Amino acid sequence: MDPVTPSLEVAGLAFAYPDGHQALFGVDFTVARGERVALLGPNGAGKTTLVLHLNGILTGGTGTVKVAGLPVGSKHMAEIRRRVGIVFQDPDDQLFMPTVREDVAFGPATAGLKGAELEARVDRALEQVGMADFKDRPPHHLSFGQRRRVAVATVLAMEPEILVLDEPSSNLDPASRRELADILRSLDVTVLMVTHDLPYALELCPRSLILSDGVIAADGKTGELLSDDALMCAHRLELPYGFDPRSVPSGADRSP
Numbered sequence: 001m002d003p004v005t006p007s008l009e010v011a012g013l014a015f016a017y018p019d020g021h022q023a024l025f026g027v028d029f030t031v032a033r034g035e036r037v038a039l040l041g042p043n044g045a046g047k048t049t050l051v052l053h054l055n056g057i058l059t060g061g062t063g064t065v066k067v068a069g070l071p072v073g074s075k076h077m078a079e080i081r082r083r084v085g086i087v088f089q090d091p092d093d094q095l096f097m098p099t100v101r102e103d104v105a106f107g108p109a110t111a112g113l114k115g116a117e118l119e120a121r122v123d124r125a126l127e128q129v130g131m132a133d134f135k136d137r138p139p140h141h142l143s144f145g146q147r148r149r150v151a152v153a154t155v156l157a158m159e160p161e162i163l164v165l166d167e168p169s170s171n172l173d174p175a176s177r178r179e180l181a182d183i184l185r186s187l188d189v190t191v192l193m194v195t196h197d198l199p200y201a202l203e204l205c206p207r208s209l210i211l212s213d214g215v216i217a218a219d220g221k222t223g224e225l226l227s228d229d230a231l232m233c234a235h236r237l238e239l240p241y242g243f244d245p246r247s248v249p250s251g252a253d254r255s256p
């Protein structure tokens with residue numbers, strides 16, 4: 001793996017929906033290989049719109065997005081879709097096969113993997129999320145937290161360059177939330193995590209971006225941004241009552 005080319009480069013990205021609503025106004029940032037970055041911002045800031053540009057689900061704006069040096073929107077789209085693994089908020093949007101194994105195998109099988117190589121890929125992805133014992137279970141018999149882990153495995157099975165997670169901690173109990181954080185920390189992959197769960201961002205991501213009104217309003221160390229009361233207030237970000245960001249060991253302390 002080339003360690004120099006960033007996993008993600010977004011430059012001057014501006015986008016208006018067909019009804020004329022301008023959601024992004026020139027977004028610039030770079031994510032280096034192996035970084036874990038949180039994308040924070042109030043409702044309606046443009047976070048989902050931005051994420052949907054990373055693998056070309058949304059196109060037609062101005063500016064550029066590059067994944068591992070490959071421009072989104074170019075002839076490399078199949079490769080870019082493989083490299084950008086998006087885990088949506090609702091695992092049921094991603095799980096539709098009769099068994100966990102088939103769900104995790106679906107992407108790599110569609111990409112042409114077969115036989116022992118495919119089985120090894122499935123086993124590895126399920127082991128990475130601690131779900132190897134659930135291989136033959138129907139996804140709809142699993143708990144929500146287990147389904148979320150399987151959804152992460154479906155994406156890891158594609159061996160992505162960058163794992164993009166939309167609200168990964170939502171609807172998880174405290175133990176499942178912590179276990180998922182441990183899993184995400186253990187992965188050797190670049191992570192971009194959209195979240196309103198600011199303590200989770202602090203725990204997992206050394207760096208955060210604040211997207212507000214379609215622009216990057218701040219880009220820095222998560223602990224520093226969350227400790228900046230004026231910045232937080234200006235962008236409608238609120239920590240849970242009594243939570244002190246200085247009291248939590250930041251993801252920065254554990255990053256690779």
Ligand SMILES: Nc1ncnc2c1ncn2[C@@H]1O[C@H](COP(=O)(O)OP(=O)(O)OP(=O)(O)O)[C@@H](O)[C@H]1O
Nearest residue numbers: 017019021023041042043044045046047048049050
């Ligand atoms: N299909 C659409 N057509 C027109 N406008 C849209 C469409 N989807 C989103 N928008 C608008 O674009 C802006 C950004 O929306 P987006 O969903 O990207 O925000 P977000 O930061 O993900 O919000 P949230 O935290 O609530 O999920 C909002 O003002 C929204 O109303």
